[in-house]
Amino acid sequence: MKNFKTIILSNQEISPGYYRMKILAPGYNELARPGQFVMFRVQRSLPPLLRRPFGIFRAGFLPADCESMPPKEFIEIIYKVVGSGTEIMQGLHHGDPVELLGPLGSGFDPGTPEEEKILVGGGIGLAPLYMLAEKMVEKSKVRLLMGGRSRDDIITVTEFERLGVETYVSTEDGSLGEEGLVTRVLERKLDKYPKASVFACGPMPMIEAVQKICLERGTSLQVSLEALMACGVGACLGCVVKGEGHTEVDPRYLCTCTSGPVFKAEELNWNKAAINGVESGGCK
Amino acid sequence: MNKSEKNILQPKMAVEVAGLRLKNPVMPASGTFGYGEEYAPYIDLNQLGAVVTKGMSLNPKAGNNTPRICETVSGMLNAIGLQNVGVDAFIKNKMAYLQQYETPVIVNFFGSTQDEYGEVAARLDDVPGVAALEMNISCPNVKHGGIIFGTDPEAAFAAVSLVRKRTNKPLIVKLTPNVTDIQVTARAAEDAGADALSLINTLTGMAVDVKTRKPRLANTIGGLSGPAIRPIAVRLVHQVVQAVQVPVIGIGGISRAMDALEFLIVGAKAVQVGTANFVDPNAMATILAGLEEFCRDEGIADINDLIGSLEL
Ligand SMILES: Cc1cc2nc3c(=O)[nH]c(=O)nc-3n(C[C@H](O)[C@H](O)[C@H](O)COP(=O)(O)OP(=O)(O)OC[C@H]3O[C@@H](n4cnc5c(N)ncnc54)[C@H](O)[C@@H]3O)c2cc1C
Ligand SMILES: Cc1cc2nc3c(=O)[nH]c(=O)nc-3n(C[C@H](O)[C@H](O)[C@H](O)COP(=O)(O)O)c2cc1C
Ligand code: FES
Numbered sequence: 001m002k003n004f005k006t007i008i009l010s011n012q013e014i015s016p017g018y019y020r021m022k023i024l025a026p027g028y029n030e031l032a033r034p035g036q037f038v039m040f041r042v043q044r045s046l047p048p049l050l051r052r053p054f055g056i057f058r059a060g061f062l063p064a065d066c067e068s069m070p071p072k073e074f075i076e077i078i079y080k081v082v083g084s085g086t087e088i089m090q091g092l093h094h095g096d097p098v099e100l101l102g103p104l105g106s107g108f109d110p111g112t113p114e115e116e117k118i119l120v121g122g123g124i125g126l127a128p129l130y131m132l133a134e135k136m137v138e139k140s141k142v143r144l145l146m147g148g149r150s151r152d153d154i155i156t157v158t159e160f161e162r163l164g165v166e167t168y169v170s171t172e173d174g175s176l177g178e179e180g181l182v183t184r185v186l187e188r189k190l191d192k193y194p195k196a197s198v199f200a201c202g203p204m205p206m207i208e209a210v211q212k213i214c215l216e217r218g219t220s221l222q223v224s225l226e227a228l229m230a231c232g233v234g235a236c237l238g239c240v241v242k243g244e245g246h247t248e249v250d251p252r253y254l255c256t257c258t259s260g261p262v263f264k265a266e267e268l269n270w271n272k273a274a275i276n277g278v279e280s281g282g283c284k
Numbered sequence: 285m286n287k288s289e290k291n292i293l294q295p296k297m298a299v300e301v302a303g304l305r306l307k308n309p310v311m312p313a314s315g316t317f318g319y320g321e322e323y324a325p326y327i328d329l330n331q332l333g334a335v336v337t338k339g340m341s342l343n344p345k346a347g348n349n350t351p352r353i354c355e356t357v358s359g360m361l362n363a364i365g366l367q368n369v370g371v372d373a374f375i376k377n378k379m380a381y382l383q384q385y386e387t388p389v390i391v392n393f394f395g396s397t398q399d400e401y402g403e404v405a406a407r408l409d410d411v412p413g414v415a416a417l418e419m420n421i422s423c424p425n426v427k428h429g430g431i432i433f434g435t436d437p438e439a440a441f442a443a444v445s446l447v448r449k450r451t452n453k454p455l456i457v458k459l460t461p462n463v464t465d466i467q468v469t470a471r472a473a474e475d476a477g478a479d480a481l482s483l484i485n486t487l488t489g490m491a492v493d494v495k496t497r498k499p500r501l502a503n504t505i506g507g508l509s510g511p512a513i514r515p516i517a518v519r520l521v522h523q524v525v526q527a528v529q530v531p532v533i534g535i536g537g538i539s540r541a542m543d544a545l546e547f548l549i550v551g552a553k554a555v556q557v558g559t560a561n562f563v564d565p566n567a568m569a570t571i572l573a574g575l576e577e578f579c580r581d582e583g584i585a586d587i588n589d590l591i592g593s594l595e596l
Contacts, residue, residue: 003326003565041563049510050355050562101326101565230353230360231562233326235318237338237364238353251346253367 003101009062009074011092016152017081018124019090020057023098025075028059031103032075034110034132035224035262038102039232040077040089048085053229053257055128055201056103057156075100078155080124104232105261108132108199108222113139115220116193119165120145120186120210122202123153128224128261129201130160137164143189143196144168147182147206151175183209190217197221211265221265227256234258242269295579296586297572299333301531301553302454302479304388304416306333309548309587310572313535313558314339314392314418314458315364316509319378320385326565329385331572333554337378339420340393340408342400344370349502354491359510359537360559361489363503366394366423371404375411388415390456396426398443406450417453419444421473422460422485434460434485437472448477456533459483459524461513466520467527474528481524482533482556484517510559511537518546525551525592539567541574551592 169177347367486507517536534547
């Protein structure tokens with residue numbers, strides 16, 4: 001983990017409101033583990049002030065500019081435009097300077113190869129699941145359940161397919177794939193593959209619903225959470241979530257940035273409103 | 285002095301605050317640098333004038349509900365609620381790590397009663413490696429209706445006096461800006477035996493999400509920090525420097541060398557960098573390099589010649 005100044009290689013809209021940014025990132029193929037994130041410095045002048053956290057979608061190599069040079073390493077992030085920082089990001093181009101702090105946080109534990117794996121992604125929450133799928137498909141059967149409000153929220157599914165992941169799409173308005181919530185698909189898949197372990201990332205209501213389903217069935221679950229972050233390195237204590245056994249008198253806060261963003265479901269306190277209030281419209 | 289005639293290769297950066305000799309005037313602000321360890325992968329702690337730790341209380345403190353932070357224009361609000369591991373766990377688990385560095389460690393602490401302040405100070409008093417204590421008086425006094433110690437000069441005087449009796453370490457008192465006349469609290473702290481004053485802590489503020497019509501922080505009110513508060517902080521440091529004899533450490537919105545220079549010129553002996561660490565974990569190293577460069581460019585051989593050089 002370190003901070004370095006780098007440049008953008010490309011930045012493209014992949015679906016209305018969703019962008020994919022490729023950033024020059026030496027060392028990341030070696031360093032980055034599935035589920036980790038970077039603190040991205042949008043630009044060097046104000047605003048915005050604070051860095052923004054983004055999951056690492058994928059790391060890779062580009063051919064070198066000339067023969068004597070090593071291939072260029074990059075990472076990709078996928079982001080949704082939701083506010084001032086991401087609005088600035090959508091206007092960035094090839095060659096623009098940015099800073100990356102990372103890779104940060106705990107990653108997913110891929111578990112044992114013989115188990116079946118079910119990935120559940122809600123909208124932009126899909127981002128940190130790609131590297132995990134890449135890692136797991138070699139040895140395990142991986143299925144992706146991708147949900148969103150409408151077809152615009154269904155992104156990069158074909159890339160998962162290219163990895164050899166079996167994909168199931170659902171949208172709330174039925175504009176793509178099955179109509180309804182992704183959790184309904186999850187229940188069906190768990191009926192069929194009761195021994196599968198589940199990896200989920202998406203909006204909090206989805207994560208909570210997935211947790212309920214997995215708890216009832218005793219299914220192993222890892223979730224990747226989002227929280228408002230200032231530092232990303234465990235120093236500000238702004239990003240905490242309530243851990244298992246948390247009570248008012250015996251509080252157990254965990255930093256999303258260092259203990260997470262990936263947690264085993266049993267590490268967390270799932271009482272309503274126990275989780276960081278991003279969904280209630282908090283800000284940085 | 286004609287500055288162009290002087291050729292300064294290595295300006296002297298060492299300063300003295302509260303009897304501590306610091307190799308340079310740049311240190312982190314409490315609560316923005318964890319226990320030091322969190323930032324060690326990004327910045328060489330040996331480069332810093334001092335390390336200032338997260339605020340410690342007698343018992344571990346859980347802190348507030350979330351959301352705890354929120355970005356505002358050129359700043360941020362926080363209501364972390366002083367979450368910390370408690371002074372004993374700090375001494376046991378966190379000090380050893382910091383002692384491998386040669387940088388002096390300043391331990392920030394607070395209490396909710398006068399006695400608690402005294403007790404925390406006493407426990408830190410004989411801990412090796414603790415170079416000085418920084419007493420945060422921006423906390424509610426639970427025995428007196430929750431009035432902030434630092435906004436009530438009498439309560440501040442009493443608490444600082446008590447702490448003074450219970451520690452032989454150099455004592456820095458950190459002032460809150462949320463007062464009508466900061467010179468009054470500054471003098472109260474000085475009279476009670478503070479060896480130095482540091483300021484400012486955060487300004488109280490609030491932000492509202494207009495769609496949900498809820499406060500953006502679970503705690504409703506939080507502390508504003510970052511570039512937005514710098515002019516207020518510079519003004520307050522200027523006023524305190526006029527009012528007291530003890531050295532002053534300037535804090536508030538410092539993110540570049542130019543910002544730090546403003547504080548030094550109005551008379552701060554050293555500066556603390558807070559929110560800027562979040563933006564750039566290497567910020568303090570960049571500030572330090574910038575200070576040296578400024579001294580070279582301006583022909584200043586010793587940073588102390590710059591301190592308090594404000595022309596009025
Ligand atoms: C570990 C982690 C990984 C993430 N990965 C991705 C990713 O791969 N792609 C992606 O698009 N987003 C991701 N996010 C969310 C992303 O950080 C926010 O969307 C971004 O910071 C918003 O910045 P903004 O300035 O555009 O919005 P702001 O103006 O700051 O806020 C606009 C809205 O976005 C919400 N928001 C702000 N910050 C966050 C946050 N940290 N988490 C959730 N909601 C937030 C606010 O509540 C507000 O409603 C991730 C967050 C975390 C913590
Ligand atoms: C997240 C956060 C946590 C803080 N925690 C403490 C603390 O524990 N004790 C303290 O005295 N000040 C604390 N502060 C205040 C800072 O030390 C500093 O006085 C203030 O942020 C102003 O400086 P800045 O604008 O450079 O951030 C905290 C500030 C922030 C942003
Ligand atoms: S973001 Fe600062 S502690 Fe996690």
